[in-house]
Amino acid sequence: MNNDELYDLCAQFLHAYQERDLDTLRQIFTRSEELTALGTHQDLHFLGWSAFEASLVRQFSAIEDTDIQITEFRSHVFAGGAAACVYATTDYRGRVSGQDVHLPGLRLTLTLEHHNHAWRIVQAHWSIPADGSLLDPRPPTLQPETTANAPVSHSSGTVPTQKTQQPTPATHDEFPGGARAAFAVYRKMAAAVTERLNQGTFDFASDIAPHADEQFIEIADEDPLDLTQVKETFTPVIDAISAGASFSWSVQLEHARDLTSDITLLITNARVSLTPSEGQPDTKRYRITNLLTRNASDAWVFLHQHRTEIPDE
Known part of the structure; x- marks a missing residue:
């Protein structure tokens, strides 16, 4: 996989996210319970595809009219093509819970492995260079996403949440x-x-x-x-x-x-x-x-x- 292919895969991920296209995301992410995903506030931290997918569903219910553009991109391929890493800075515009949001410095890391003759994302880390999150760009006062069926409150409405599997400490x-x-x-x-x-x-x-x-x-x-x-x-x-x-x-x-x-x-x-x-x-x-x-x-x-x-x- 060369730099152009990595860029295309990163762009595919962002496009699927902005289009709320779970089918494409299921194809480019590993769906194992070893997947790790870190999001834009302390409670968006997931181990395993099932927990991450539940969070995506919740996020997709809150976001609309999303546009994400890559503004800076770097990549590295390791070990003769067995693993790779992408680092990108993105410009995010959209509406979240009815509120206009512009995040010009949204940062993304993707780690990839070669799985069954195809590249799969095994880790994602998305963050904002300031306090806040996609679901609440103000300094975070979010309730934990682990609360079953409880709404997360925002200044412009509520977003229904689902119980998700947070990583447990391991020896x-x-x-x-x-x-x-x-x-x-x-x-x-x-x-x-x-x-x-x-x-x-x-x-x-x-x-x-x-x-x-x-x-x-x-x-x-x-x-x-x-x-x-x-x-x-x-x-x-x-x-x-x-x-x-x-x-x-x-x-x-x-x-x-x-x-x-x-x-x-x-x-x-x-x-x-x-x-x-x-x-x-x-x-x-x-x-x-x-x-x-x-x-x-x-x-x-x-x-x-x-x-x-x-x-x-």
């Missing part, structure tokens, strides 16, 4: 071997960075860069970031610590899937906190799609991260 022994090894690298890196930042000895070139592929892309608040731009995001943290603040970073593994022997997909939950010498801590929690690969030195390195901020508990 690390339940995850495949490659994913466990990759996550161990992730957790060790987070602990080391936390320690070195607080000690004032942090060095991006030695503490972060060796853990990332040269083509690494991070999708976070706005535009996709390369490794040089990621480095710049540490500057305000370093400055705050120099002024007396303390830093903490913890990660948890929610779901994992080995795409090939050398490519693994991790869905993680991260908590990052910066506590000033006086005052309350600034704590943020993220749900993150991570793709890692085993490099020539047999070390696991990050290919991609896509994170969505979720309200702290």
Whole structure:
């Protein structure tokens, strides 16, 4: 599959979504219970096709007159064509629950595997570079989507919801071997960075860069970031610590899937906190799609991260 084919598949997915075409979506997604789908607020997090399909039905009942255009597109094919990843920024216009919505920075990651001689989407992560969701573009005050048959309230109406299967925490022994090894690298890196930042000895070139592929892309608040731009995001943290603040970073593994022997997909939950010498801590929690690969030195390195901020508990 080349870049044009990946673009066409991404466009097919978006067109099927805007046309509320479930039949096409059933053809391009894997319909296994290993599918993972992350949406535009904390409760849109699904494991398995049946849970994701139920959410699509609910969303399709609320949206109308939708137009989604791809404004930026990148793709990578891995392992000789056994797996691939798409990163896209889109412009979303439509009406949701009777309300006009324009989301110019809607971000999308798709992970694909070759299934039965055809490409299938095995993971999707759709997010907005600000608080909100497709079903409520205001800062989220949504009720959990897990509430059976309860309506979700909006300023312009209600949308009937269906009970959906949220992922349940799993022990690390339940995850495949490659994913466990990759996550161990992730957790060790987070602990080391936390320690070195607080000690004032942090060095991006030695503490972060060796853990990332040269083509690494991070999708976070706005535009996709390369490794040089990621480095710049540490500057305000370093400055705050120099002024007396303390830093903490913890990660948890929610779901994992080995795409090939050398490519693994991790869905993680991260908590990052910066506590000033006086005052309350600034704590943020993220749900993150991570793709890692085993490099020539047999070390696991990050290919991609896509994170969505979720309200702290």
